[in-house]
Amino acid sequence: MEFELDGRPVSVSSSITLLAALRDELGVRSAKDGCAPQGQCGCCTVWVDGEPRVSCVTPVARVSGRRVTTLDGLDAGVRDRWADALCASGGSQCGFCTPGIVMRLAAERHQSTVRSDIASSLTAHLCRCTGWQTILDAAVMVASGEHDDFPRDDESANQRASIEGRSAQVVSPRVALGEGGFAEDTAPEDAWVAVLAPDGTWSVASNITEARQRAGVVQGRRSTLGINWPIEPPTGEFVRTLSTTWVEPAYLEPDAVWCRPGGEPFGPTENGGAFGDKARWLRDEARRLADENQRPMRVVLSREDVVRHGAKRPVLAGGVRSDGSGTIVVRRTEGVADLVRSVAPDWEVQVVDVPGPPSTLERRAAVWAEIAVLRSSLSDEPWDHVTSPEGAEAWARVDDDAIHVKVRCGRVLDRTVLHSYCVGAAHMALGWVRSEGLAVDESGVVHDLTIRSFGVVRASDMPDVRVEIVDDDAEPINGSDAVFVAVASAVWRFDGWPARWPSERDVADR
Numbered sequence: 001m002e003f004e005l006d007g008r009p010v011s012v013s014s015s016i017t018l019l020a021a022l023r024d025e026l027g028v029r030s031a032k033d034g035c036a037p038q039g040q041c042g043c044c045t046v047w048v049d050g051e052p053r054v055s056c057v058t059p060v061a062r063v064s065g066r067r068v069t070t071l072d073g074l075d076a077g078v079r080d081r082w083a084d085a086l087c088a089s090g091g092s093q094c095g096f097c098t099p100g101i102v103m104r105l106a107a108e109r110h111q112s113t114v115r116s117d118i119a120s121s122l123t124a125h126l127c128r129c130t131g132w133q134t135i136l137d138a139a140v141m142v143a144s145g146e147h148d149d150f151p152r153d154d155e156s157a158n159q160r161a162s163i164e165g166r167s168a169q170v171v172s173p174r175v176a177l178g179e180g181g182f183a184e185d186t187a188p189e190d191a192w193v194a195v196l197a198p199d200g201t202w203s204v205a206s207n208i209t210e211a212r213q214r215a216g217v218v219q220g221r222r223s224t225l226g227i228n229w230p231i232e233p234p235t236g237e238f239v240r241t242l243s244t245t246w247v248e249p250a251y252l253e254p255d256a257v258w259c260r261p262g263g264e265p266f267g268p269t270e271n272g273g274a275f276g277d278k279a280r281w282l283r284d285e286a287r288r289l290a291d292e293n294q295r296p297m298r299v300v301l302s303r304e305d306v307v308r309h310g311a312k313r314p315v316l317a318g319g320v321r322s323d324g325s326g327t328i329v330v331r332r333t334e335g336v337a338d339l340v341r342s343v344a345p346d347w348e349v350q351v352v353d354v355p356g357p358p359s360t361l362e363r364r365a366a367v368w369a370e371i372a373v374l375r376s377s378l379s380d381e382p383w384d385h386v387t388s389p390e391g392a393e394a395w396a397r398v399d400d401d402a403i404h405v406k407v408r409c410g411r412v413l414d415r416t417v418l419h420s421y422c423v424g425a426a427h428m429a430l431g432w433v434r435s436e437g438l439a440v441d442e443s444g445v446v447h448d449l450t451i452r453s454f455g456v457v458r459a460s461d462m463p464d465v466r467v468e469i470v471d472d473d474a475e476p477i478n479g480s481d482a483v484f485v486a487v488a489s490a491v492w493r494f495d496g497w498p499a500r501w502p503s504e505r506d507v508a509d510r
């Protein structure tokens, strides 16, 4: 099977997808696998005869004799303009989604400066980090030929990104082009690949297509089951109660680790909506499999595996009294009772067993967020105000035009980066309150395994987010978690405090 790749003739196996041919046989790393073969995240977008195509659902046979262009084959000037604009606007954080987004937007014949048009063009894409607004800013910059040559201190930008991402981060145009060093991209060429089979064993082969075939993986579907709220709210004299359901962290890069025999594992990359908590248990598996097979191994979770096995924030239900005290009933999760006692000593905590995927307190503002929004709902002030356990302050207000945010979190270090993480936090908060949820059945099995079923807010549904950063000379601390909680409080207030999140999804809309 032959086609033209970035201007040169190539020949590949004929019974695989275009994405598998690009990544496994031709060494292309800019096209990412975020959900293959679901075709729902847009990370693998390339051009076929100049038209954007989702390569993970395109049989390579369909491009026989045709012209395939990846990000690497784009005109260097065009590629650099996009990378610079995304970096200047804060429109890329982990950089996993942006190569596909650039391929989508750069294909437009008449690049629009109309934000709603740009957002509509991104219907086939997902981004977990940025909240879209800064991606639209970058697209407007490119379309209007603007340049932002502001001087930037790279070290300060990296420091602010690492504080907000809660793991080492790099801010650079290269990252926006997908060169952030993901384990799936940096594994040695001769590494074999291991994927999880349905019985929990590893299926090992020389390439991912074969490993998945051998594993007999049945692809996940969006469930016909509805979301449920597994914990009943406490009873008592509460002014307000809140019940949450399972939500997926939904970082776009599925967890992956590679390792040489006797070596140190590399990965997973702890970024992109994970906030420092990806599947670290894969490191032991990669080391073991590399030693057992005496060759470099890469261990890769599919999107379905990430959802099935990845840790979620604990589900809970809570109620707040008029004096600000309250009760939290929460899924048994390591450290949760201590956390509640430390952030809310006047609250009662009841720990209960709920069947379901693993849960962790390492998810964004887990449990203290829910207590803070319940408390904030008692306030009559127009702005919801939250102070994080670290001491960052955030204020948020929602009206028909926008989500308004103020944040104070020590020295700003890099205004663009902090702004980007705050917009991303607002996006995540909006989805958490209104649309995000996973169907989990009564025995605890997750049913929503496709990336679109998580309810992440799409570009065209994202309101404007206006962020004011309050200058402060104190030590820099994480501000976006406080923004996440303040925005969740403000959205909840704006929506009239519905007692269940997500408020806009229930059995009826599934």
Ligand code: FES
Residues within 6 Å of the ligand: 032, 033, 034, 035, 036, 038, 039, 040, 041, 042, 043, 044, 045, 054, 055, 056, 057
């Ligand atoms: S990897 Fe192809 S759309 Fe997600």
Ligand code: FES
Residues within 6 Å of the ligand: 091, 092, 093, 094, 095, 096, 097, 098, 126, 127, 128, 129, 130, 252, 272, 273
């Ligand atoms: S920058 Fe979009 S998913 Fe991370």
